[in-house]
Amino acid sequence: MKYSxxxxxxxxxxxxxxxxxDDFYMVASSFNHVPGVPVLHSKNLVEWELINxxxxxxxxxxxxxxxxxxxxxxxxxxxxxxxxxxxxPFPDEGIFVSEADDPRGKWSLLRPLLTGxxxxxxxxxxxxxxxYVVFAFAKSRAGFNSxxxxxxxDEFLKTPATRYAFVYDGHMQNPKIEGxxxxxKDGMYYILAPAGGVSSGWQTALRSExxxxxxxxxxxxxxxxxxxxxxxxxxxxxxxxxxxxxxFLHFTDMGAFGRVVCLEPARWENGWPLFGEISEPDxxxxxxxxxxxxxxxxxxxxxxxxxxxxxxxLSLKWQTPANPxxxxxxxxxxxxxxxxxxxxxxxxDLPQLFMQKICYRSFSAKCRCxxxxxxxxxxxxFVVFGKKYSYICVVRQGGNNYLEIRKGEIGGxxxxxxxxxxxxxxxxxxxxxxxxxxxxxxxxxRFTFGGSAFTHRxxxxxxxxxxxxxxxxxxxxxxxxxxxxxFGFFRVTEKR
Numbered sequence: 001m002k003y004s005x006x007x008x009x010x011x012x013x014x015x016x017x018x019x020x021x022d023d024f025y026m027v028a029s030s031f032n033h034v035p036g037v038p039v040l041h042s043k044n045l046v047e048w049e050l051i052n053x054x055x056x057x058x059x060x061x062x063x064x065x066x067x068x069x070x071x072x073x074x075x076x077x078x079x080x081x082x083x084x085x086x087x088x089p090f091p092d093e094g095i096f097v098s099e100a101d102d103p104r105g106k107w108s109l110l111r112p113l114l115t116g117x118x119x120x121x122x123x124x125x126x127x128x129x130x131x132y133v134v135f136a137f138a139k140s141r142a143g144f145n146s147x148x149x150x151x152x153x154d155e156f157l158k159t160p161a162t163r164y165a166f167v168y169d170g171h172m173q174n175p176k177i178e179g180x181x182x183x184x185k186d187g188m189y190y191i192l193a194p195a196g197g198v199s200s201g202w203q204t205a206l207r208s209e210x211x212x213x214x215x216x217x218x219x220x221x222x223x224x225x226x227x228x229x230x231x232x233x234x235x236x237x238x239x240x241x242x243x244x245x246x247x248f249l250h251f252t253d254m255g256a257f258g259r260v261v262c263l264e265p266a267r268w269e270n271g272w273p274l275f276g277e278i279s280e281p282d283x284x285x286x287x288x289x290x291x292x293x294x295x296x297x298x299x300x301x302x303x304x305x306x307x308x309x310x311x312x313x314l315s316l317k318w319q320t321p322a323n324p325x326x327x328x329x330x331x332x333x334x335x336x337x338x339x340x341x342x343x344x345x346x347x348x349d350l351p352q353l354f355m356q357k358i359c360y361r362s363f364s365a366k367c368r369c370x371x372x373x374x375x376x377x378x379x380x381x382f383v384v385f386g387k388k389y390s391y392i393c394v395v396r397q398g399g400n401n402y403l404e405i406r407k408g409e410i411g412g413x414x415x416x417x418x419x420x421x422x423x424x425x426x427x428x429x430x431x432x433x434x435x436x437x438x439x440x441x442x443x444x445x446r447f448t449f450g451g452s453a454f455t456h457r458x459x460x461x462x463x464x465x466x467x468x469x470x471x472x473x474x475x476x477x478x479x480x481x482x483x484x485x486x487f488g489f490f491r492v493t494e495k496r
Contacts, residue, residue, distance in 0.1 A: 001292065002291065003292075004290045005287065005290065006260040006262045007263045009359060010357045010358065010359040011257070011466055011469075012038065012258075012261050013233075014075075014233045015027070015250070015261050016075065016076045016123070016234075017235040017249050018078060018237065019239065022043065023042075025039060026039070026042070026048065028075070029073055029074050029075065029465070030053075030055075031071045032058070032063060032322065033320070033466070034057055034320050034321075035055055035056050037054035037072050039103050039104075042299075043295065043297045044296075044297045044299065045293075046263065046294075047298070047301040048261075051103065051316075054107045055098070058072065058323055064351070066348075066349045066351050068464040071090065072090065073121070074089060078124055080131075082101070084103050085098075088110065091117065091118065091138050093115065094112055094114050094119055095114040095119050095122045095135060096112055097111055098111075111160075112160050113157060113161060114133075118141035119135050119136075120138045120178065123135070125183070125211075129155055131152070131155055132151070132182070133150065133161075134167070134180045134181075134182045135149060135164075135180065136148055136149075136178040136193070137149075146169065147170065148180050148191065149166045151164035167191075167212050168217075170217075174195035175196065179234075180192070185268070188271065189209070189211050189215075190273070192204070192206075192234075192236055192273070194230065194233050194250075198259075199229045199232075199253045202223070202230075202231070202284065203275065205273055207272070219284045220273055220275050221248070221284055221287070224284075225286065226289070227440060230250065231251075231264075234248060234249045234250030237249065246266035246268070247263060247265060248263070248264040248276075254440050254441055255440070255442065256386060256460035256467055257361070257443060257468075258462065258466060263291065264276040264287060265291055304317075305356060306489075306490065307335075307489065309331055309334045314329070314331065317356045320352060320355070321350075324352075325351070328340055335486070335490075336487075337352070337354070337485050337487065339378040339475060339478075340475055341477070341481070346412070346413070346415050347385075347391060347473070348409065348411070348412065350475060355385055357467065358435075358470060362435060362436045362496075363435050363493060364433060364434050364435070364495060365433040365435070366431070366432045366433070366489075366490075367431050367472060367491070368430045369430075369472075370486040371429060371485060372483055372484045372485065373394065373396040375396065377481070378483035379395040379476065380472070381473060384433070384435075386462050386463045386466075386469070387461045387462060388409040388461040389408055389410075390405070390408075391406055391407075392404070392447045392449060396483070401423065401424045401425070402422075403424050404418075405419050418456055419454065421449075429450070430449065431472075432447065434446045435460070444457065444458070
């Protein structure tokens with residue numbers, strides 16, 4: 001059976017993955033989006049299912065408001081002593097850990113491992129009854145980057161660290177090195193890490209006889225003549241208990257589509273890991289366009305972006321850009337979004353945006369909404385969200401409803417109204433979107449209201465460290481409006 005890259009065409013940035021028995025699990029960055037730190041499951045490293053989140057909410061009060069690009073960065077996942085451990089960095093607060101007996105179940109509350117600004121990308125390694133954590137530095141907070149460090153804690157990750165030691169300086173050979181993953185094989189310590197930048201870099205392997213180094217380095221995967229850029233942060237995964245079969249997951253940056261996940265064949269030779277297509281043993285590999293399933297199992301599992309809102313709980317596919325608050329929504333005969341007060345006209349900092357990731361190159365989306373806008377300033381709509389965004393909405397003013405198309409940008413001024421209809425008297429509105437792949441970084445789209453000719457075309461833009469997202473919302477400029485919007489379905493159809 002053959003797969004094609006990317007194996008996961010959706011924005012799961014900074015993936016880390018492990019095998020436990022016959023199952024593979026993955027975690028990824030979620031930044032300020034809630035729930036945080038998605039947990040995915042696979043039987044073959046090709047077909048993935050979203051099964052849970054580590055964080056139902058983000059643990060710091062500031063995330064009750066929208067904090068673009070902050071939050072949970074680049075987590076790691078490991079299994080030790082019958083427990084799953086997820087290490088999660090918050091760039092302004094430090095490195096924390098959560099644990100679970102079952103990745104599908106409840107994860108523990110976060111506890112600190114290293115507090116302070118600028119720490120990112122932690123990954124643990126157990127050795128001689130202790131746990132060692134390698135991590136990198138965010139220049140925006142720490143004032144420097146291109147260095148890796150290690151701190152020590154106890155086997156059960158209960159004891160916070162008070163100091164760390166630098167183990168590698170990449171300024172000369174591997175600038176911007178980050179995202180380290182810790183491994184031990186055949187008595188040697190290995191750190192796998194991307195360097196050179198998200199879209200222009202490469203994968204580096206470091207190895208040493210001692211956990212604190214010194215480490216020698218080798219570039220093991222680079223873009224070469226392929227269109228898979230980076231190739232950036234990822235995970236080396238063993239496929240059997242004998243350590244004879246391996247695979248490597250990493251992300252590649254596709255602009256508005258996000259940081260999608262690719263799968264590479266992997267092998268060990270002369271004490272070094274080799275990834276992708278190898279033309280010469282002494283040269284770095286290049287990403288493959290396609291390959292054989294690393295495990296001879298096909299499950300047929302795939303993402304389903306559709307939602308009929310007939311469950312008592314909101315589907316895992318939906319996230320909000322801030323911690324959800326009571327009263328935002330209810331699920332009964334559909335998704336009822338209440339017109340919750342939001343003082344700013346701009347949509348960029350609206351916390352009650354219900355959004356999901358894009359998972360197709362070209363697609364159409366459609367959702368039908370029953371309007372119950374009661375007061376002037378009540379509003380509901382459908383958005384394509386990124387650093388620059390646009391949306392279609394129904395807004396109530398002067399006792400009438402109007403259809404509008406608007407655009408805005410994060411950090412910009414008030415959103416611009418591009419066009420407005422005559423008064424709209426129907427009780428229902430159908431929001432529609434047609435989106436088309438133009439190149440690996442460009443997604444064009446066009447909004448319509450049902451069959452109306454009231455349309456506008458835009459280009460999607462990535463968010464802050466994320467791809468563009470699509471979703472719905474309701475809000476009001478009145479503090480106690482009884483208005484609402486009831487969404488009966490949300491359908492996304494791939495266009496081939």
